[in-house]
Amino acid sequence: MDYSMLLLALLGCPLIAALAMAVLPSKGTPSAVYEALHLLSLAGVAVAGLALVVAVCSGADVYAAGEWFHLDGLSALFLGLIAVIAPCTGVYSLPYVAHDVEEGRLGSGQVKQYYAFFSLFVFSMILAVTSNNIIMMWVSVEATTLSTVFLVGVYRTKLALEAAWKYVIVCTAGVAFGLFGTLLVYANAADVMADAHQAVFWTAILPVAPLMDHSLMMIAFVFAAIGFGTKAGLFPMHTWLPDAHSEAPSPVSALLSGVLLKCAILIILRFYILASANVGDGFPQTVMMILGVLSVGYAAFEVYRQRDLKRKLAYSSCENVGLIAVCFGIGGPLGIIAGLVHCIAHGLTKALMFCLAGNVMMKYHTRDLERIRGIVAVAPVTGVLFVAGCLALAGFPPFAMFLSEMLMVLAGVAAAAWWALVLVLVALVVVIMALVRLITGSALGGAPDNVPRGDVPALALVPEIVLVALVVLLGVAMPGPLAGSIEDAGAIVMAYEGEYSANGSLLDDALAALAADGMTEEVFE
Amino acid sequence: MFGYPLVNVLGACLIITSMMVVLARTGRAAACLYSLQSLVLVGVLASLGAVTGSGELYTWSATAFATKVVLVPAILLFTLKKIGGEVPVDLPPKLNPMKSVALVAVEVFVCFVAVSGIDLPTAAAVKPTLAVSLAHFFIGLTCIVIQRSIFKQIFGYCLMENGSHVTLALLAPQAPELVEIGVATDAIFAVVILAVLVARMARYARTLNADDLCELKG
Numbered sequence: 001m002d003y004s005m006l007l008l009a010l011l012g013c014p015l016i017a018a019l020a021m022a023v024l025p026s027k028g029t030p031s032a033v034y035e036a037l038h039l040l041s042l043a044g045v046a047v048a049g050l051a052l053v054v055a056v057c058s059g060a061d062v063y064a065a066g067e068w069f070h071l072d073g074l075s076a077l078f079l080g081l082i083a084v085i086a087p088c089t090g091v092y093s094l095p096y097v098a099h100d101v102e103e104g105r106l107g108s109g110q111v112k113q114y115y116a117f118f119s120l121f122v123f124s125m126i127l128a129v130t131s132n133n134i135i136m137m138w139v140s141v142e143a144t145t146l147s148t149v150f151l152v153g154v155y156r157t158k159l160a161l162e163a164a165w166k167y168v169i170v171c172t173a174g175v176a177f178g179l180f181g182t183l184l185v186y187a188n189a190a191d192v193m194a195d196a197h198q199a200v201f202w203t204a205i206l207p208v209a210p211l212m213d214h215s216l217m218m219i220a221f222v223f224a225a226i227g228f229g230t231k232a233g234l235f236p237m238h239t240w241l242p243d244a245h246s247e248a249p250s251p252v253s254a255l256l257s258g259v260l261l262k263c264a265i266l267i268i269l270r271f272y273i274l275a276s277a278n279v280g281d282g283f284p285q286t287v288m289m290i291l292g293v294l295s296v297g298y299a300a301f302e303v304y305r306q307r308d309l310k311r312k313l314a315y316s317s318c319e320n321v322g323l324i325a326v327c328f329g330i331g332g333p334l335g336i337i338a339g340l341v342h343c344i345a346h347g348l349t350k351a352l353m354f355c356l357a358g359n360v361m362m363k364y365h366t367r368d369l370e371r372i373r374g375i376v377a378v379a380p381v382t383g384v385l386f387v388a389g390c391l392a393l394a395g396f397p398p399f400a401m402f403l404s405e406m407l408m409v410l411a412g413v414a415a416a417a418w419w420a421l422v423l424v425l426v427a428l429v430v431v432i433m434a435l436v437r438l439i440t441g442s443a444l445g446g447a448p449d450n451v452p453r454g455d456v457p458a459l460a461l462v463p464e465i466v467l468v469a470l471v472v473l474l475g476v477a478m479p480g481p482l483a484g485s486i487e488d489a490g491a492i493v494m495a496y497e498g499e500y501s502a503n504g505s506l507l508d509d510a511l512a513a514l515a516a517d518g519m520t521e522e523v524f525e
Numbered sequence: 526m527f528g529y530p531l532v533n534v535l536g537a538c539l540i541i542t543s544m545m546v547v548l549a550r551t552g553r554a555a556a557c558l559y560s561l562q563s564l565v566l567v568g569v570l571a572s573l574g575a576v577t578g579s580g581e582l583y584t585w586s587a588t589a590f591a592t593k594v595v596l597v598p599a600i601l602l603f604t605l606k607k608i609g610g611e612v613p614v615d616l617p618p619k620l621n622p623m624k625s626v627a628l629v630a631v632e633v634f635v636c637f638v639a640v641s642g643i644d645l646p647t648a649a650a651v652k653p654t655l656a657v658s659l660a661h662f663f664i665g666l667t668c669i670v671i672q673r674s675i676f677k678q679i680f681g682y683c684l685m686e687n688g689s690h691v692t693l694a695l696l697a698p699q700a701p702e703l704v705e706i707g708v709a710t711d712a713i714f715a716v717v718i719l720a721v722l723v724a725r726m727a728r729y730a731r732t733l734n735a736d737d738l739c740e741l742k743g
Contacts, residue, residue, distance in 0.1 A: 135700070139708065162730070165675060173665070173669055176686065176689055177662070183693055197699065199697075200700065215643065216644075219639075
């Protein structure tokens with residue numbers, strides 16, 4: 001199979017769908033036409049995306065359009081996240097948008113706008129994870145902002161527009177710093193490469209990274225961490241995140257939180273690898289650790305404090321992105337693997353939780369937790385999924401986030417990062433308290449009289465059941481190919497240190513090293 | 526006055542014109558002054574093209590003229606016309622002009638100090654302009670922070686974008702044209718989207734005052 005063509009087809013599916021929807025007249029075109037185009041495009045993304053992920057897991061290294069697009073083990077992991085979550089949230093959008101139309105919150109023009117920008121958003125995220133051209137990486141991250149701003153403000157209320165404005169102004173300004181970091185890397189690479197035209201390609205820069213100017217690379221990494229960290233929702237550049245996530249339609253919040261934040265993390269990782277190759281891993285790890293610990297510490301208390309369901313979940317995203325940064329800050333094979341597993345685990349779990357928040361809003365017509373009680377009694381399936389989602393988000397077994405958080409703790413112990421570990425664990429206890437309170441206060445208890453009994457449409461529940469199943473599956477028995485893919489991705493991040501083993505089992509080596517240090521005994525005693 | 530000195534003199538003009546954009550009292554004046562500043566940017570790109578012999582930079586200066594001198598101000602003036610007198614656009618900034626100038630002066634100084642430590646052969650002769658391009662980032666950021674009118678905040682983004690354009694030209698004069706087109710196109714889309722959002726804000730929220738847009742705090 002020609003994987004290059006498949007990669008281009010993957011990019012083409014959502015883009016063509018978005019353009020086709022844009023040219024259709026909003027008056028007179030039935031919403032079924034938009035829904036059909038939307039589903040076709042997402043089916044294409046799922047099939048082509050997963051086929052490419054499988055190909056890369058089997059050892060293929062896919063390039064397209066010369067060297068402009070590249071799919072390696074690392075980007076395949078994030079592409080897999082898009083190929084799973086985008087179709088799930090896309091299917092969930094159908095009943096959700098139909099409900100909003102029934103309620104009079106969306107008109108025909110807004111329905112068209114919703115589906116067209118949804119496809120454009122998916123396209124821009126695929127572009128971000130598959131770009132090998134570092135400047136195109138920046139353009140694609142910027143494009144994710146521009147394609148989602150009208151999704152955030154689709155309701156055209158004052159609050160929605162306020163959230164959209166903050167989102168676009170903070171992210172475009174923040175990501176401009178990312179551009180500056182990108183340009184510094186380019187200029188630095190162009191100076192040491194024989195062919196300056198090659199200096200825009202990440203795969204061409206990596207081999208010469210150790211030769212580049214150290215101080216310039218450190219400045220570039222800080223700019224990239226601030227710029228793309230803004231998009232990832234890292235503290236203190238996170239200010240747009242709670243507003244945008246809470247005001248956007250729930251499927252969009254799910255996609256923003258589940259995938260977009262991880263795409264920004266991937267771009268930061270690309271710069272992390274270059275910086276590590278250039279100045280050693282100490283500097284980028286310190287930057288990530290500082291940003292991560294601050295994010296976790298701040299967001300955990302906000303998760304507890306918030307009384308708005310979606311803002312609570314949004315701050316939880318900020319906290320989890322912080323955990324990912326802490327994992328990369330700890331470093332080493334185990335830290336890198338923990339970070340990558342957490343990207344996947346949190347992506348799936350948070351997509352599930354935002355969809356469930358959508359179910360709750362469809363039933364209760366509010367996000368105010370003071371007025372949301374007895375979800376299990378009102379809508380049993382939603383209620384059970386909601387409890388499972390909260391437990392998954394709190395990091396309880398048998399869910400996927402338990403695995404990633406345990407790996408993070410083990411990595412922290414192995415690296416003797418005690419201060420960070422203590423701070424993070426205290427924050428995690430606060431988050432667990434917040435989520436347990438969410439279960440007891442909102443999911444359990446008697447149903448209010450003014451809320452009709454009965455669940456949301458089956459079409460809304462199916463993607464949520466799929467997401468729960470995946471979260472449990474990853475928690476109890478991670479599929480071999482996925483584990484292999486995570487190890488491959490980890491090996492790419494660790495390549496600069498040459499620490500990845502010849503036998504290819506990064507995780508086994510990390511755990512063996514941990515045991516050799518006598519750490520495991522200490523932890524489990 | 527030719528060669529690299531001309532580039533550096535034009536770089537200084539960029540700071541002056543960006544200050545004028547920040548201090549402009551009306552949205553219309555800010556749009557016109559932004560057009561003027563972009564004209565200076567075109568001069569920087571063209572003179573850099575002449576100095577480095579990079580054909581790409583001439584193309585960049587032509588596209589910058591079309592997009593930044595003509596298109597972006599036209600979009601912003603059109604937005605002003607569309608808003609009409611529905612809501613007040615020309616709101617006073619949060620910081621008075623003297624304090625704004627002092628803040629920008631500090632930013633420029635800090636950027637000059639930061640750039641002096643960089644040892645990059647590509648940028649050795651144009652360090653003052655490199656400092657100016659970096660300062661543009663912070664002037665743009667200042668504009669976003671101090672302006673009460675969200676319409677004028679758009680100019681903050683535009684100034685940041687001009688800064689990155691100059692940086693791109695200084696550090697990567699041989700970069701493929703497609704890269705410059707990508708960055709420029711992105712900027713145009715960003716301005717269009719910001720302008721549409723401002724128009725919607727005026728229409729649905731009946732305000733362009735950033736102080737009124739604080740309901741989602743906390």
